[in-house]
Amino acid sequence: MSARSPHARAPHQLPSGRHGLPRDFVVSNQRERILGGVMIAVSREGYAATRVEDIIAVAGVSRRTFYDHFTNKEQAFLAAYDLVVEQLRGGVAGAYMTGDTWASKVRRGLGAFLNLMAMEPEIAHVCIVEAVAAGPQALERRMRAMEDFKLFLAPPEGTRSPVIVSPLTAETVVGGVYEVIYARVVSHRTAELPGLLPALLYSVLLPFEGVEVAGAEYRRAVASAEARAVAPAS
Amino acid sequence: MGTGTFPLTVSPAPQDPNQLPSGRHGLTRDEVVSHQRARVVEAVADVVSVAGYAATTVEDIIVTARVSRRTFYDLHSNKQDAFLMAYDAISARLLTALGEVLEQEPAFTDRIRDLIATFLQFFHDHPPYADVLLMEVMAAGPEAVERRNWTLDALAALVLRAVDEGQPKRGRPPELVAEGIVGGMYEIVYARVLQGRTARLLDLLPDLTFSALLPYVGQDAAVAEQRRLRRRVKR
Numbered sequence: 001m002s003a004r005s006p007h008a009r010a011p012h013q014l015p016s017g018r019h020g021l022p023r024d025f026v027v028s029n030q031r032e033r034i035l036g037g038v039m040i041a042v043s044r045e046g047y048a049a050t051r052v053e054d055i056i057a058v059a060g061v062s063r064r065t066f067y068d069h070f071t072n073k074e075q076a077f078l079a080a081y082d083l084v085v086e087q088l089r090g091g092v093a094g095a096y097m098t099g100d101t102w103a104s105k106v107r108r109g110l111g112a113f114l115n116l117m118a119m120e121p122e123i124a125h126v127c128i129v130e131a132v133a134a135g136p137q138a139l140e141r142r143m144r145a146m147e148d149f150k151l152f153l154a155p156p157e158g159t160r161s162p163v164i165v166s167p168l169t170a171e172t173v174v175g176g177v178y179e180v181i182y183a184r185v186v187s188h189r190t191a192e193l194p195g196l197l198p199a200l201l202y203s204v205l206l207p208f209e210g211v212e213v214a215g216a217e218y219r220r221a222v223a224s225a226e227a228r229a230v231a232p233a234s
Numbered sequence: 235m236g237t238g239t240f241p242l243t244v245s246p247a248p249q250d251p252n253q254l255p256s257g258r259h260g261l262t263r264d265e266v267v268s269h270q271r272a273r274v275v276e277a278v279a280d281v282v283s284v285a286g287y288a289a290t291t292v293e294d295i296i297v298t299a300r301v302s303r304r305t306f307y308d309l310h311s312n313k314q315d316a317f318l319m320a321y322d323a324i325s326a327r328l329l330t331a332l333g334e335v336l337e338q339e340p341a342f343t344d345r346i347r348d349l350i351a352t353f354l355q356f357f358h359d360h361p362p363y364a365d366v367l368l369m370e371v372m373a374a375g376p377e378a379v380e381r382r383n384w385t386l387d388a389l390a391a392l393v394l395r396a397v398d399e400g401q402p403k404r405g406r407p408p409e410l411v412a413e414g415i416v417g418g419m420y421e422i423v424y425a426r427v428l429q430g431r432t433a434r435l436l437d438l439l440p441d442l443t444f445s446a447l448l449p450y451v452g453q454d455a456a457v458a459e460q461r462r463l464r465r466r467v468k469r
Contacts (some may be wrong), residue, residue, distance in 0.1 A: 130380070132372045166460065168441040171425075172418035179417025183383050191377060199410035206407070206449055218408065
């Protein structure tokens with residue numbers, strides 16, 4: 001690595017001038033910086049008030065570089081949104097796969113989702129609240145994310161269900177879970193989310209698994225939350 | 235009164251039936267203001283449902299409400315303020331209608347069903363209200379979103395009141411379930427309104443009632459009510 005410039009520089013910013021880094025690396029690094037910059041700028045300013053100037057100031061790239069990568073604020077925002085959703089999806093899917101029954105898969109996947117949101121409250125706010133204000137393309141992506149969310153919370157085809165489920169059940173359950181999460185994120189109470197796992201899990205499992213399984217998973221989730229709360233003190 | 239030969243010559247300039255006659259009309263100042271406010275509420279709903287919140291202008295609202303610019307600014311500081319007032323007025327109307335259901339119905343299952351039926355009927359009868367309460371509220375800034383949250387809380391409180399008054403304490407599902415039911419209903423109606431399917435909202439009654447009843451009355455009773463309502467919808 002070349003000597004560090006004495007100028008104040010964000011730690012993630014590449015040194016300017018000759019640095020011997022391959023062009024592809026620089027480009028992808030710039031792109032990532034812009035995407036990170038969009039998230040930070042939008043969480044500070046709100047989507048509507050964010051300007052390209054704010055994004056490039058946070059990202060530490062030139063206006064020219066910004067427009068090499070994106071045509072406008074909306075395109076940059078959508079790319080950042082996609083990236084975050086992709087990472088979130090990866091985290092949730094990974095946790096989901098570790099469960100053996102469908103109920104335990106949902107417990108782990110939903111738990112991972114709530115924890116990831118609580119760990120990154122600003123990003124959660126941008127993706128869940130600001131995305132709604134970011135135009136029709138963002139709204140469409142939100143609809144698609146909801147569809148994925150629905151697939152993940154609905155039992156796989158062919159699972160026997162002790163309850164006669166109505167066609168709207170999955171949509172109601174997913175919409176309900178989404179609204180409960182949305183209300184916490186929008187009012188900056190994202191830290192509460194992991195604590196809601198037991199009750200959300202109950203809501204999701206009840207129509208498909210019946211009251212016995214839903215109740216058992218609820219108690220199990222409450223017990224494991226209590227165990228975690230006690231652990232650091234002991 | 236004239237003989238009716240030339241009625242047009244004696245009547246004043248053509249006037250919207252909702253508009254107060256100008257000049258002396260024997261109404262108190264308060265009555266005039268509340269009438270103007272009501273016109274602005276309807277105008278906001280009508281304009282926003284056609285143009286969307288972002289593209290709506292104060293000009294659109296005053297033209298539709300038939301109030302003067304001066305009157306508008308006596309009542310509101312700007313477009314957002316007018317929207318928030320319209321939101322409050324409409325959500326109060328919805329909550330009043332739902333509150334009446336609890337006054338009229340004593341039985342738990344009937345209460346839940348009629349709460350949902352009233353909710354669906356409200357938006358079915360007034361599509362612009364659905365645009366204000368469910369759609370455009372998301373685009374009208376953080377204060378509007380806060381009000382939407384408040385409305386959802388108030389709806390969940392109605393369900394919880396019905397549960398409290400009509401269900402045994404033992405074996406009740408977690409309290410958050412009520413919030414989930416209300417949120418789920420909001421999302422379902424939102425999606426239908428977004429797709430322009432407001433006219434079919436009443437068809438949702440049997441399945442939504444099933445989903446709302448299931449956690450409280452169990453599967454058999456929830457299914458029975460769903461089937462009964464399906465037969466009623468078909469008729």
